Amino acid sequence: MSVAGQTLTAPPRRWSFTRIVTRSWTLTAGVILVGLVVGVAVFAPVIAPHDPIHQNLTHLLQSPGPGHRLGTDQFGRDVLSRILVGTRTDLEIALGATFLAVLIGGSLGLLAGYVGGVLDTIVMRVVDVVMAFPFYVLIITLVFVLGSGLASLYAALVGVGWVSYARIVRGETLIARNQDYVVAARQTGLSGRRVLFRHILPNVITQPIVYAMSDVVNVVLTIVTLGFLGLGVQPPTPEWGSMIADGSAFLTTHWTLATFPAIAVMITGFGFSLLGDGIAEVIEGE
Amino acid sequence: MWSYVARRIASGAIALFGLTLVVFFIVHLVPGDPAVTLLGPRATPEAIATLHREWGLNQPVYVQYEKFMSHLLHGDMGASLFFHAPVTSLIFGRLPATLLLLAYSTLLAVLLAVPLATISALRQGGIIDQIIRVVSLIGLGAPAVWMGLVLILFLAVRLGAFPVGGYTDSTGLHIQAMFLPSLTVALGMFPTLTRSLRASLIGVLAADYITSARARGLSGYAVVIRHGVRNAIAPTVTVLGLNVGYLVGSTVAVEVIFAIPGIGNLMVQAVLSRDFPIVQGVTIVYGVLVLSINLLTDLTHAALDPRVVLE
Numbered sequence: 163m164s165v166a167g168q169t170l171t172a173p174p175r176r177w178s179f180t181r182i183v184t185r186s187w188t189l190t191a192g193v194i195l196v197g198l199v200v201g202v203a204v205f206a207p208v209i210a211p212h213d214p215i216h217q218n219l220t221h222l223l224q225s226p227g228p229g230h231r232l233g234t235d236q237f238g239r240d241v242l243s244r245i246l247v248g249t250r251t252d253l254e255i256a257l258g259a260t261f262l263a264v265l266i267g268g269s270l271g272l273l274a275g276y277v278g279g280v281l282d283t284i285v286m287r288v289v290d291v292v293m294a295f296p297f298y299v300l301i302i303t304l305v306f307v308l309g310s311g312l313a314s315l316y317a318a319l320v321g322v323g324w325v326s327y328a329r330i331v332r333g334e335t336l337i338a339r340n341q342d343y344v345v346a347a348r349q350t351g352l353s354g355r356r357v358l359f360r361h362i363l364p365n366v367i368t369q370p371i372v373y374a375m376s377d378v379v380n381v382v383l384t385i386v387t388l389g390f391l392g393l394g395v396q397p398p399t400p401e402w403g404s405m406i407a408d409g410s411a412f413l414t415t416h417w418t419l420a421t422f423p424a425i426a427v428m429i430t431g432f433g434f435s436l437l438g439d440g441i442a443e444v445i446e447g448e
Numbered sequence: 449m450w451s452y453v454a455r456r457i458a459s460g461a462i463a464l465f466g467l468t469l470v471v472f473f474i475v476h477l478v479p480g481d482p483a484v485t486l487l488g489p490r491a492t493p494e495a496i497a498t499l500h501r502e503w504g505l506n507q508p509v510y511v512q513y514e515k516f517m518s519h520l521l522h523g524d525m526g527a528s529l530f531f532h533a534p535v536t537s538l539i540f541g542r543l544p545a546t547l548l549l550l551a552y553s554t555l556l557a558v559l560l561a562v563p564l565a566t567i568s569a570l571r572q573g574g575i576i577d578q579i580i581r582v583v584s585l586i587g588l589g590a591p592a593v594w595m596g597l598v599l600i601l602f603l604a605v606r607l608g609a610f611p612v613g614g615y616t617d618s619t620g621l622h623i624q625a626m627f628l629p630s631l632t633v634a635l636g637m638f639p640t641l642t643r644s645l646r647a648s649l650i651g652v653l654a655a656d657y658i659t660s661a662r663a664r665g666l667s668g669y670a671v672v673i674r675h676g677v678r679n680a681i682a683p684t685v686t687v688l689g690l691n692v693g694y695l696v697g698s699t700v701a702v703e704v705i706f707a708i709p710g711i712g713n714l715m716v717q718a719v720l721s722r723d724f725p726i727v728q729g730v731t732i733v734y735g736v737l738v739l740s741i742n743l744l745t746d747l748t749h750a751a752l753d754p755r756v757v758l759e
Contacts, residue, residue: 290459291466294742298697299715299734306719306727307474379589380694387701390593391716406594410705413601424594431589439585 186447189440195433203250212240214247214400223416232422235408241419244400245426251401253430255312256381259319264374266320267327272366274328275335276358286332289325297322301384305393315394319381326377327370334366341365368445375438379431386427402427452750460743467735471728472516487529488722495529502526525732526725530718535729539711543733546710549699552626553633554688560638561684565645566672572650580642587639592698596632596705603628612706629706636698637691644687648680655679682752689745692738 202209211231218238226233232241274285292300301318308314338344339362347361348354388394389403390410397404402423409420483499484491499505504512519525525535564584568577604612610628652658653676661671688695700712707713711730718726 287462287466290463291470293693294463294467294735294739295470295693295731296696296734296738297693298700299731302700302715302719303471303474303727303731306722306724376588383589383591384697386591387593387698390591391701391704393716393719403591403593406591406597410593410597413597414605417598417601420594420597424591427591427594428586428589432586435585435588 186440186443188436188443192433192436192438192440195429196437199249199253199430199433202246203253206247206250210240210243210246212243214239214243215398216240223412223419225416226418233416233418235405235419236412241405241422244405245402245423248400248402248405248423249426249430251395251399252382252385252403252427255315255319255385255395256378259316259323260374260378260381262316262320263323263377264327264370267324267329268331268367268370270324271328271331271333272335272358272363275332275366276339276354276362282332285328289328292322292325293329295322297380298384298387301388302391302393305388310393310396312395315385315388319384323377323381326373330370330373331366334369335362338362338365372438372442372445375434375441378434382427382430382434449750453747456743456746460739463739464736467739468517468520468732469513471731471735472513487724491722520732525729528718528723528726530721530723530726535725538714538726539729539733542709542711542714545708546699546703546712548622548626549629549633549703549708549710550696552623552630553637553695553699556630556634557637557641560634561641561645562677564638565642565649565680566669566677568642568646569649569653569676570669570672580646584639584642587635590636592632592636593701593705595635596629596702599628599632600705626708629702629708632702632705633695633698637695640691641684641687645680645684648683649676652676652679682749685745685749685752689742689749692741692745696734696738696741 216239218234221230221234221238223236224230224234224238230240230242232245235241235244270285274282300322304318304321305314308317344357344361347357352360385394385401386403386406389401389405390407392404392407394403395401405423406420409416409418409423412419483496483505487495487499504515507515523536525539527534528538531538564580568580571577600612604610611625649672653672658671658675661675666674699710700715702708703710703712704716711733714726715730718724718730
């Protein structure tokens with residue numbers, strides 16, 4: 163179909179850019195902030211002015227200045243470069259772990275809600291048990307058992323994170339599966355798989371995505387807290403939480419050392435919170 | 449009401465049973481020799497032998513679990529590898545500090561959230577509402593560890609208004625000494641609380657009985673306090689219960705920053721020194737704590753809102 167023909171025949175696009183910008187400033191601000199943070203994560207090695215793990219023992223604990231915009235830490239490493247590259251470390255784990263949690267929890271919730279019976283009972287019992295643990299405590303325990311390292315950090319975050327998505331998607335699926343259009347689709351003889359993926363999945367996916375946006379904020383905070391406690395990403399990899407921990411030793415003399423990485427955490431959190439709120443606003447408005 | 453309480457306690461008991469299973473299996477089903485894996489590469493042969501003997505690792509799994517449960521039910525959670533003391537007494541010695549921190553921070557968070565949410569809901573869409581909204585959104589992403597450090601620097605070190613360390617031996621000084629750590633936890637909690645309370649207040653304020661109260665000539669704030677907050681608090685109690693996992697978790701880091709001798713601090717020490725009987729014990733105690741708080745919030749919710757029991 164030609165472009166001109168499309169503009170003539172197609173109905174007004176539901177997700178027109180200008181409509182969204184004017185409808186939800188929250189969403190727009192969220193998209194810009196998250197885009198910025200993701201951009202920094204992707205291009206971190208290119209835009210970082212210095213090598214983030216290079217120690218310059220003649221330039222220890224320098225205040226922010228022309229050579230080092232945000233100063234240097236106790237090993238003479240450039241703080242700005244460490245924050246920029248740390249964006250990649252923290253965001254990669256947070257987005258990766260959240261994605262896997264949505265995928266695994268969502269699939270289990272979808273199956274539990276659609277199939278029901280024994281599968282549903284087993285999945286929901288496990289969800290109840292995992293939810294009984296304090297989030298951080300279970301993650302710390304898992305990191306302890308699996309040993310420190312990236313793989314166990316992922317395993318712990320996903321192993322605890324999937325339950326929320328299983329619960330949300332199951333609830334939505336229970337509603338969707340009794341809707342008229344699903345019953346009709348089943349009665350026309352469509353296979354269970356086709357009904358599940360073509361008719362139910364698109365209608366249960368929104369809620370978990372909105373939740374995932376606020377979940378990313380919590381996952382980032384968890385990675386930062388674990389890094390601070392020395393249980394997360396191990397040095398010398400630049401990571402915001404371990405940077406805050408490093409800076410805490412020089413709190414009274416160089417308080418900016420712990421504060422700059424914390425500001426990076428807050429910008430990221432603010433961006434994803436705005437994005438989540440914005441998406442919810444636009445959906446409610448529809 | 450009583451059948452609801454019974455049902456709620458029964459489901460709590462099932463979760464508790466599952467919890468012991470999880471704690472048992474995550475340390476017993478690690479690949480290789482669990483004793484070697486858990487004690488780490490630098491473990492002494494004596495420590496490994498002790499573990500094998502204590503756990504009966506050569507016996508079938510169900511016998512091991514039975515043993516684990518029978519010890520647990522007798523209040524025996526093994527002995528710390530580092531402190532050489534019973535885990536139970538180590539944990540119960542440190543539990544009061546954690547409980548005080550939890551209660552104190554919840555109180556401060558409610559004291560922060562209720563007025564902010566009330567003002568926001570009454571001035572919905574106004575400048576104050578927008579400011580509170582943005583502050584809450586930023587607060588959602590603020591790391592508690594850093595807020596604790598900032599409070600220590602400005603209120604304790606620079607101003608000298610509060611002690612740097614969190615916990616003292618004399619009871620009277622706790623309220624002052626635990627203020628900064630509790631405020632740190634509360635600052636991490638109030639954004640979620642404020643947001644949910646504001647949303648439910650806006651819902652409540654649109655209800656007919658509010659309109660009729662206003663029509664009787666009650667002022668805005670009187671209506672909100674007499675009718676609005678009371679009806680909006682029930683869902684907020686639930687939100688508080690749902691977030692208790694995060695709340696309890698953030699006390700772990702705060703205990704470390706303020707050097708509070710609580711079970712969170714104990715756990716981090718134990719993880720770093722690979723003292724797994726303590727990790728196991730603390731995990732169970734935290735689980736019981738969260739289950740009890742959830743039970744308590746559900747029962748509070750039911751008491752505040754009679755419709756819950758009928759569901």
